[in-house]
Amino acid sequence: MKALTDFIILIERVAAPGAQRWLKAGAALLLGTALLSAAPALRAQTAASKIAADLQQVIAASSTPKISWAKDDKGVRYVKALIVSNSTDPDLQDLRSAVLARGGSVYMRYVSVSALSVLLPANQVASLAARSDVQGISPNRLTARSSSTLESVTGTLSAGSARLFTTPTAYTGLDGSGVGIAVLDSGIMSKHRNFEDAFGDSRVRMSVDFGSVGDAKALKVKDWSPGIDVSASLYPGSKSMESYQKKIDNRGNKRADAFGHGSHVASMAAGRGFYQAVDSTGVAPGAHLYDVRVLDEEGLGQLSDVLAGIDWVIYHARLHNIRVMNLSLAADATESYLTDPLCRAVRSAVAAGITVVVAAGNYGQNRLGREVYGSIGAPGNDPSVITVGSANGRGTLERSDDVINNFSSRGPTRGSFVDAAGVRRVDHLLKPDLVAPGNRITGVLATADDGKDQNKLATDNPGLSRRFGLEQPKLQTLMELSGTSVAAPVVAGTVALMLQANPGLTPPMIKAMLQYSAQPLPGANLLQQGAGLINVHGALALARAVRTDMQRLVEAGTMPAGTNLLAPGRTMPVARSTINGQSFDWSRLVYVGGNEIVTGSSLFTQFQPVWDHRLAWARGGVKRLSVTYWPLSIDAPANTFVRSIRALPATNQTLLNPGVAQATHLASGSSMLGRTGLFVPTATLSGWLASARTLGQGLVLSEGLVLSEGLVLSEGLVLSEGLVLSEGLVLSEGLVLSEGLVLSESGQTVVSSSSQSSPLGEP
Numbered sequence: 170m171k172a173l174t175d176f177i178i179l180i181e182r183v184a185a186p187g188a189q190r191w192l193k194a195g196a197a198l199l200l201g202t203a204l205l206s207a208a209p210a211l212r213a214q215t216a217a218s219k220i221a222a223d224l225q226q227v228i229a230a231s232s233t234p235k236i237s238w239a240k241d242d243k244g245v246r247y248v249k250a251l252i253v254s255n256s257t258d259p260d261l262q263d264l265r266s267a268v269l270a271r272g273g274s275v276y277m278r279y280v281s282v283s284a285l286s287v288l289l290p291a292n293q294v295a296s297l298a299a300r301s302d303v304q305g306i307s308p309n310r311l312t313a314r315s316s317s318t319l320e321s322v323t324g325t326l327s328a329g330s331a332r333l334f335t336t337p338t339a340y341t342g343l344d345g346s347g348v349g350i351a352v353l354d355s356g357i358m359s360k361h362r363n364f365e366d367a368f369g370d371s372r373v374r375m376s377v378d379f380g381s382v383g384d385a386k387a388l389k390v391k392d393w394s395p396g397i398d399v400s401a402s403l404y405p406g407s408k409s410m411e412s413y414q415k416k417i418d419n420r421g422n423k424r425a426d427a428f429g430h431g432s433h434v435a436s437m438a439a440g441r442g443f444y445q446a447v448d449s450t451g452v453a454p455g456a457h458l459y460d461v462r463v464l465d466e467e468g469l470g471q472l473s474d475v476l477a478g479i480d481w482v483i484y485h486a487r488l489h490n491i492r493v494m495n496l497s498l499a500a501d502a503t504e505s506y507l508t509d510p511l512c513r514a515v516r517s518a519v520a521a522g523i524t525v526v527v528a529a530g531n532y533g534q535n536r537l538g539r540e541v542y543g544s545i546g547a548p549g550n551d552p553s554v555i556t557v558g559s560a561n562g563r564g565t566l567e568r569s570d571d572v573i574n575n576f577s578s579r580g581p582t583r584g585s586f587v588d589a590a591g592v593r594r595v596d597h598l599l600k601p602d603l604v605a606p607g608n609r610i611t612g613v614l615a616t617a618d619d620g621k622d623q624n625k626l627a628t629d630n631p632g633l634s635r636r637f638g639l640e641q642p643k644l645q646t647l648m649e650l651s652g653t654s655v656a657a658p659v660v661a662g663t664v665a666l667m668l669q670a671n672p673g674l675t676p677p678m679i680k681a682m683l684q685y686s687a688q689p690l691p692g693a694n695l696l697q698q699g700a701g702l703i704n705v706h707g708a709l710a711l712a713r714a715v716r717t718d719m720q721r722l723v724e725a726g727t728m729p730a731g732t733n734l735l736a737p738g739r740t741m742p743v744a745r746s747t748i749n750g751q752s753f754d755w756s757r758l759v760y761v762g763g764n765e766i767v768t769g770s771s772l773f774t775q776f777q778p779v780w781d782h783r784l785a786w787a788r789g790g791v792k793r794l795s796v797t798y799w800p801l802s803i804d805a806p807a808n809t810f811v812r813s814i815r816a817l818p819a820t821n822q823t824l825l826n827p828g829v830a831q832a833t834h835l836a837s838g839s840s841m842l843g844r845t846g847l848f849v850p851t852a853t854l855s856g857w858l859a860s861a862r863t864l865g866q867g868l869v870l871s872e873g874l875v876l877s878e879g880l881v882l883s884e885g886l887v888l889s890e891g892l893v894l895s896e897g898l899v900l901s902e903g904l905v906l907s908e909g910l911v912l913s914e915s916g917q918t919v920v921s922s923s924s925q926s927s928p929l930g931e932p
Contacts (some may be wrong), residue, residue, distance in 0.1 A: 252287055429615045671717050
């Protein structure tokens with residue numbers, strides 16, 4: 170391995186600049202394979218490495234800090250935590266008994282992630298971590314909107330707020346009808362006119378509240394008290410399920426969104442504002458909405474509540490055709506995607522056939538105005554979800570002048586774990602996946618059902634609604650927000666349109682279509698914009714080109730690799746779109762495996778095994794998620810309600826077929842000063858892929874990409890810890906590189922409910 174590293178150094182010293190990229194790419198691939206062969210040993214866990222860093226700090230502290238998940242009671246320090254398990258028992262009976270035996274309590278057992286929400290004496294955490302059926306222990310962190318321009322910027326909004334683009338006329342028959350979108354947020358004001366259908370009925374089909382449901386308060390047991398297990402198994406038709414459903418039912422709440430964030434987010438995805446002078450229509454105005462409230466009137470909650478909300482969506486997805494889940498919230502991604510509970514939960518949702526759309530976060534700049542790389546939050550750092558950054562349309566309908574908002578979080582992902590040798594291993598996955606409009610976007614301003622009492626966001630920031638007048642019509646109120654939190658539901662709405670056009674699409678194929686058809690914005694690189702700006706026209710063209718039975722055949726195991734994917738009479742669409750009179754080429758870029766870039770029409774003309782939503786591939790390893798369902802019940806037919814989801818070793822197989830073009834090596838050797846590798850503008854990389862000359866230089870896979878012994882025989886991009894190889898590191902305010910580059914290394918433990926929505930946005 171040292172010889173390979175020395176070879177890369179030698180290349181930099183003696184090779185001609187034009188040859189360096191190709192020589193270093195080959196060496197990097199060899200180095201990646203060498204590292205991969207050592208991966209199982211490097212990734213072995215010790216008991217200490219299973220405990221999240223912020224939890225370790227509280228356990229070791231001389232006094233208990235003032236945080237929501239720790240407390241000293243009668244001389245004993247207690248912590249509230251989430252224990253992630255690898256047990257084959259879906260009820261986790263042995264682990265629950267172990268918690269009780271150590272003086273703890275069990276509040277909830279999850280389906281989306283094999284985990285328990287518990288109370289534990291702090292001095293017993295290490296003994297639980299030493300168990301072989303425990304994979305990780307994380308604190309039940311507070312979920313809250315973090316400070317942003319929403320708190321620091323005041324003033325009057327300029328006129329000319331951006332409105333969401335309309336669906337191209339060729340696809341006016343699509344409005345998301347019949348497709349369910351679950352919005353996990355602060356609630357949805359179902360009485361607002363923007364959420365009505367053509368007959369005046371609300372499209373918010375269900376409303377549930379998970380405020381503190383994974384804790385003692387909501388479960389009506391004594392708080393901070395040991396010896397309690399209220400995590401009874403829920404199954405269809407049971408009395409416990411009936412009681413649980415009644416407890417979380419939020420349909421009678423006349424202030425369903427007192428905070429105001431969730432209603433605005435929902436209107437981006439599926440608002441229907443044709444009747445207004447300022448048309449605030451969202452992308453899929455016919456879609457059904459499912460209000461999953463995980464944040465209170467202050468925008469606060471707990472990680473356990475978000476997990477419970479994800480559980481609810483997975484459980485009800487087939488019954489209500491919930492195909493899309495939007496999470497406009499982001500936790501600080503200090504943990505690796507491998508162990509982070511939110512990442513584990515959204516991977517399970519994808520395995521259940523739900524396309525998960527997540528806001529990237531708004532940490533693209535620090536307080537000094539420096540650009541921050543490595544600032545993607547969780548669960549946006551998981552490779553299975555669609556992570557969305559924010560673009561600024563500059564108040565025009567033309568797309569050519571759009572730019573990436575400075576606040577939009579940049580990649581790569583910086584979650585990490587500590588291996589058995591005590592070495593910190595950083596994930597370094599490619600994110601965001603694409604960007605969408607997210608600057609000064611008009612949407613719903615939530616009030617009480619009687620039209621009084623504006624939400625907290627609007628009350629605290631009157632500039633949000635000022636341009637719409639001091640007295641807005643009852644149940645028709647509007648405000649503006651900016652941020653990745655309003656960009657994400659633009660993508661969620663687009664996914665609903667795609668699924669209406671073709672219900673057989675799987676989540677990974679949807680993500681690939683969105684990336685492949687995206688428009689690369691000038692000057693921005695892969696870590697800033699991913700594949701580029703969302704292109705509804707192109708995504709729908711691809712969706713309509715492929716067969717409509719793919720997901721059913723994939724889940725039945727009857728879709729062999731290489732099967733023809735084109736629908737009868739269909740051909741691959743031309744990789745070019747015209748919107749508002751301007752034509753542009755598609756990016757033709759697709760991320761797979763977390764750190765691989767692929768391209769080529771065969772991605773959509775032949776079935777690639779990676780389009781199986783139950784495969785979880787990231788870097789060198791692949792897992793297969795097994796989804797089991799409850800049998801026939803009085804509530805629904807068999808295979809309707811998910812019972813458990815487990816991650817198992819994947820069998821040896823092809824992941825990508827021969828003929829797929831691999832572009833990963835074009836983005837290796839990253840230097841920000843030289844604008845090489847990951848800092849090459851996406852538009853430039855896309856142009857290279859369109860060149861027949863470039864495609865002829867060893868890009869096309871002749872034997873596919875193969876999984877063998879549970880490991881992928883290609884590592885993809887191998888990134889150094891400093892990311893930029895030639896510019897050096899300065900330890901200041903995180904890892905600050907010369908010329909202003911910052912690698913995010915924050916120690917925050919809060920989750921942003923709004924993903925930093927900004928009222929004013931950027932000019």
